[in-house]
């Protein structure tokens with residue numbers, strides 16, 4: 001990529017050509033940090049040094065991390081709120097920031113009625129209706145169930161995620177304290193996971209616990225797994241699992257997620273290749289995957305609303321990530337019935 005982007009409004013990152021993510025050690029990858037401080041027109045070099053001192057090493061999840069949509073910047077306002085703003089900014093604007101935080105509403109998946117017009121689409125987009133289900137075996141242990149979820153089921157899931165997402169333990173923008181944030185909103189069900197604390201912290205920094213995974217979602221995951229096992233005619237290639245963690249991500253149309261492995265689950269779970277089951281709703285996304293963390297060679301598939309992707313067995317350790325969210329690609333009936341805001345909802349289920 002070789003481009004420069006502003007990070008947390010202070011720091012510019014340079015990505016080398018060979019390593020698009022330009023980062024990190026840590027759990028998710030093997031490559032070295034290559035963040036560069038570049039001249040920023042509004043900063044003196046002393047200020048730059050100060051920022052570097054408070055900067056946390058990133059990981060590939062933060063690929064191109066940039067907070068370019070202010071409305072998604074603030075965490076939800078439940079319990080004791082821990083400020084995650086760059087220190088300098090908090091000191092300078094203490095009062096106005098505090099005022100702003102108290103006024104902040106939790107992140108909502110649903111468009112407010114006043115913005116309903118944002119859903120209006122051109123006639124041609126009326127063709128974005130749901131298609132019939134089909135299946136693709138992508139490689140050993142990796143299955144894509146196209147259009148697996150009915151429209152009704154998708155609407156139900158959006159509503160359930162909205163209900164949980166605006167409550168305690170709901171959506172927030174994860175990242176490092178005083179450091180970069182992921183380009184998405186996240187909440188965990190069943191058990192907390194966070195890019196900084198992994199599965200170690202039972203309670204989130206705002207004191208909340210992960211809400212339980214709804215039973216109907218657990219059933220859905222097991223059914224999708226059984227369906228996939230019968231398709232490949234093997235329970236060894238794709239073992240069954242019982243989800244006790246669900247990470248719910250919402251990507252605005254500018255959202256993305258760097259190539260990474262899901263490898264914070266227990267040794268036993270990873271060792272047995274217990275699958276990750278991933279559900280996509282809303283705008284479609286270009287999903288990359290590869291055995292190595294090699295953005296140039298990664299395979300690309302389109303994940304559309306209603307698709308279920310499963311990767312377990314020999315594919316459990318694939319590097320994967322979201323390259324782009326395709327704006328205005330969500331099925332119109334879904335938008336009308338669920339009033340989902342522009343972007344993509346993704347749920348990944350795992351057994352810890």
Ligand SMILES: O=C(O)CCC(=O)C(=O)O
Nearest residue numbers: 247249262278322346348
């Ligand atoms: O959004 C997706 O499809 C992938 C999400 C993901 O990889 C994760 O949450 O670990």
Ligand SMILES: [Fe+2]
Nearest residue numbers: 260261262320
């Ligand atoms: Fe992942």
